[in-house]
Amino acid sequence: MSRFNIAFVLTGSVAAYKACDAVSRLVKLGHRVRPVATSAALRFVGAATLEGLTGERVLTELFEAGGALEHIHLGRWADLVVICPATAHTINRLSSGLADDLVGALFLAHDRRKPFLVAPAMNPAMWDHPATQESVARLSGWGVRFIPVGQGRTACGEIGDGRLAEPADIVAAIEAALSPAAGRLRILVTSGGTSEPVDAVRVLSNTSTGSTGALIADRLALEGHQTVLLRAERSARPSGAVQEETFVSHGDLDRALGRLLGGSRFDAVVHCAAVSDFAVEAIEVPAGTPTPGSGKLASDCAPILRLKPLPKLIDGLRARSANPALKVVAFKLTSGGERAGGATSVRALLERSGADMVVHNDLDERAGPESFPSTLHFRDGSPAIGCATRSELAAELARQLSPSDAPADASP
Numbered sequence: 001m002s003r004f005n006i007a008f009v010l011t012g013s014v015a016a017y018k019a020c021d022a023v024s025r026l027v028k029l030g031h032r033v034r035p036v037a038t039s040a041a042l043r044f045v046g047a048a049t050l051e052g053l054t055g056e057r058v059l060t061e062l063f064e065a066g067g068a069l070e071h072i073h074l075g076r077w078a079d080l081v082v083i084c085p086a087t088a089h090t091i092n093r094l095s096s097g098l099a100d101d102l103v104g105a106l107f108l109a110h111d112r113r114k115p116f117l118v119a120p121a122m123n124p125a126m127w128d129h130p131a132t133q134e135s136v137a138r139l140s141g142w143g144v145r146f147i148p149v150g151q152g153r154t155a156c157g158e159i160g161d162g163r164l165a166e167p168a169d170i171v172a173a174i175e176a177a178l179s180p181a182a183g184r185l186r187i188l189v190t191s192g193g194t195s196e197p198v199d200a201v202r203v204l205s206n207t208s209t210g211s212t213g214a215l216i217a218d219r220l221a222l223e224g225h226q227t228v229l230l231r232a233e234r235s236a237r238p239s240g241a242v243q244e245e246t247f248v249s250h251g252d253l254d255r256a257l258g259r260l261l262g263g264s265r266f267d268a269v270v271h272c273a274a275v276s277d278f279a280v281e282a283i284e285v286p287a288g289t290p291t292p293g294s295g296k297l298a299s300d301c302a303p304i305l306r307l308k309p310l311p312k313l314i315d316g317l318r319a320r321s322a323n324p325a326l327k328v329v330a331f332k333l334t335s336g337g338e339r340a341g342g343a344t345s346v347r348a349l350l351e352r353s354g355a356d357m358v359v360h361n362d363l364d365e366r367a368g369p370e371s372f373p374s375t376l377h378f379r380d381g382s383p384a385i386g387c388a389t390r391s392e393l394a395a396e397l398a399r400q401l402s403p404s405d406a407p408a409d410a411s412p
């Protein structure tokens with residue numbers, strides 16, 4: 001890849017040490033990196049570290065003798081600006097358009113044709129707070145690209161969303177944003193679980209959170225692809241520039257897929273929604289047989305549910321697509337007893353659905369919230385590729401769907 005000018009802004013998070021690793025990697029890749037640090041950031045990493053890594057003076061103050069117009073000059077010089085780590089404080093300030101410090105002025109003076117990336121890092125409560133979430137949505141609407149936060153244990157000991165992305169993912173996102181827009185695809189991602197009505201208030205559903213699909217959608221958007229996420233209501237939301245639609249039941253998802261795939265040209269569909277295999281056909285209660293979805297069954301009526309199988313939506317995706325060359329990625333989840341037959345069921349799915357790739361993952365192999373051991377299998381017989389986490393899987397899918405890439409390669 002060509003060498004680029006990158007303005008790298010650090011703000012006051014304990015994750016600043018990880019950002020130093022990303023800075024070092026970018027310099028090693030041949031990019032010219034000029035560091036900017038808020039005064040809070042310099043409480044976590046020293047200016048000497050940043051100067052040593054980049055060979056450049058660290059900019060901190062808006063009103064600096066000899067550098068009073070740096071917010072304009074630096075913005076013109078930079079091919080890309082990234083804030084990493086980005087604190088809640090800075091994200092919320094930027095979304096208000098405040099420019100009384102160097103970072104705010106750099107943001108407002110930024111040429112919006114060039115990429116502006118933000119890699120948040122904070123405690124899960126700060127990340128989930130409506131103030132932060134509304135700022136993220138507002139900034140995304142202005143074209144800022146968010147590098148998805150990681151899940152897991154944060155420095156404060158809490159578990160949840162808000163960790164800074166890993167340095168390798170930050171560098172990949174920066175390089176992807178700098179690569180030319182040619183090869184931009186239109187991709188549909190489905191995520192979350194369907195809910196089938198039992199009565200007026202109860203549903204038959206599953207435990208899917210939709211976080212894998214949201215992360216994949218974010219990654220694809222970050223790489224410049226036009227991405228639509230068709231997700232279950234109340235499932236995980238994307239944090240980047242992703243267009244969203246929601247569904248509740250198998251029927252809703254079925255209709256939305258038909259409308260989207262048939263109505264406009266998509267290049268690929270990543271179908272990771274957990275679609276119910278069954279719906280309620282009839283409910284037997286002592287007093288009669290009510291229709292599924294109607295009324296509320298009395299809590300002591302001891303109903304017997306008769307289920308009917310639902311069609312596999314994955315099987316009809318290509319046939320419903322306005323683009324016959326649609327690339328289809330299917331997901332196969334196994335657990336416990338099914339695991340042994342995993343390879344057979346993946347082959348059967350590839351054959352039956354005509355999918356180009358199947359992501360196989362087994363519930364019992366997950367070791368923690370970050371862990372997502374999965375294997376990507378190819379219809380064309382290319383060697384399978386293993387991924388350890390959701391982020392790795394999202395990056396691999398982005399690579400495989402990218403038209404400029406060589407065919408799948410399993411070499412390390």
Ligand SMILES: Cc1cc2nc3c(=O)[nH]c(=O)nc-3n(C[C@H](O)[C@H](O)[C@H](O)COP(=O)(O)O)c2cc1C
Nearest residue numbers: 011012013014038040041087088089090121122123
């Ligand atoms: C030990 C410590 C760790 C902190 N880590 C974070 C963090 O990870 N994310 C965050 O949003 N704020 C964090 N803060 C709070 C920010 O440093 C504080 O809001 C500061 O004013 C941010 O300023 P800045 O955005 O201008 O750099 C931390 C504060 C302390 C004392």
